[in-house]
Amino acid sequence: MTQNTHLEGKVVLITGGAKRVGAAVCRRLHAAGANLMVHYHSSTTEARALKSELNAERAGSVALIQADLLKMTALAGLIRDTVKEFGRLDALINNASSFYPTPVGEITEKAWDDLIGTNLKVPLFLSQAAAKELRKAHGCIVNIIDIHAEFPMKNYVVYTAGKGGLLALTRSLARELGPEVRVNGIAPGTILWPEDESWQDEISRQRIINQTALKRIGEPDDIAKAVEFLVADAPYVTGQVIAVDGGRSVNL
Numbered sequence: 001m002t003q004n005t006h007l008e009g010k011v012v013l014i015t016g017g018a019k020r021v022g023a024a025v026c027r028r029l030h031a032a033g034a035n036l037m038v039h040y041h042s043s044t045t046e047a048r049a050l051k052s053e054l055n056a057e058r059a060g061s062v063a064l065i066q067a068d069l070l071k072m073t074a075l076a077g078l079i080r081d082t083v084k085e086f087g088r089l090d091a092l093i094n095n096a097s098s099f100y101p102t103p104v105g106e107i108t109e110k111a112w113d114d115l116i117g118t119n120l121k122v123p124l125f126l127s128q129a130a131a132k133e134l135r136k137a138h139g140c141i142v143n144i145i146d147i148h149a150e151f152p153m154k155n156y157v158v159y160t161a162g163k164g165g166l167l168a169l170t171r172s173l174a175r176e177l178g179p180e181v182r183v184n185g186i187a188p189g190t191i192l193w194p195e196d197e198s199w200q201d202e203i204s205r206q207r208i209i210n211q212t213a214l215k216r217i218g219e220p221d222d223i224a225k226a227v228e229f230l231v232a233d234a235p236y237v238t239g240q241v242i243a244v245d246g247g248r249s250v251n252l
Contacts, residue, residue: 189245
C-alpha cells in the first residue's frame with residue numbers, strides 16, 4: 001500500500017475495525033498517517049493481531065477498545081478513551097453491523113433490537129457522543145451503509161430498515177452538525193461474501209455478480225479507498241452517500 005501522510009496527526013475511531021472491511025479501512029487510514037482507536041466486540045484475536053501489525057510500522061499509533069455497543073452506557077467511553085489516548089478525535093467511522101435474515105412471520109423483538117441497534121441506534125448515539133470533539137477538530141463522520149438500504153433483499157426486512165434509517169440519519173446529521181462536521185456515507189455492494197452458509201451457493205453468487213456492470217465483486221480496499229477520500233480529500237462533500245458496488249445498483 002502506498003504510504004502518504006495526508007492524515008498525519010489525525011485521530012480516527014472506527015467501530016468493528018478488527019477484521020474484514022473494517023480492518024481494510026484501518027490499514028489504509030493508518031498508511032495515510034492516522035492514529036487509530038479500533039473498537040471490537042468479540043474479535044479479540046484479530047484485533048490484537050491488527051494492533052501489533054500496525055504498531056510495528058508506527059509505534060503507539062493504534063489502540064484497542066472492547067465494547068458491546070448495544071450497551072448505550074459504553075458509547076461515551078469510546079469517545080472519552082480515544083481522546084485520553086490520542087488527545088483529539090478527527091473522524092468517526094460507524095462500521096460495526098449485524099446482518100442476518102428476518103423473514104416476515106419470523107421476526108422477533110430480539111432481532112429487531114439487535115439489527116436496528118447495531119445499524120441505526122448505535123451510529124446515532126455514538127455520533128451524538130462524538131459531536132463535541134468532532135466540532136472542535138472540524139472533523140467528519142463516515143457511515144457504512146449498504147446499497148440494499150434502497151434496494152431491499154428478500155427476507156432481510158429488519159436489516160434493510162436499519163440501513164435505510166442509517167441512510168436518512170447520514171443526511172440529517174449533515175444538516176445538524178454542519179458547518180463544523182461533515183457527515184457522509186458509503187453504500188457497499190458485494191465486497192465480501194457473508195460468512196454464514198446460506199451465501200455459499202455458487203449459482204446464487206454468480207447471479208449477483210452478473211447484476212454488476214463490472215461483472216465481478218469488489219475488495220475491502222475499495223471501501224477503504226472511499227473512506228479515505230471522504231475523510232481526507234472531500235472538504236466540500238457532506239450529506240452524500242457513495243455507492244461502491246461495481247455498478248450493481250444501476251441494474252437492480
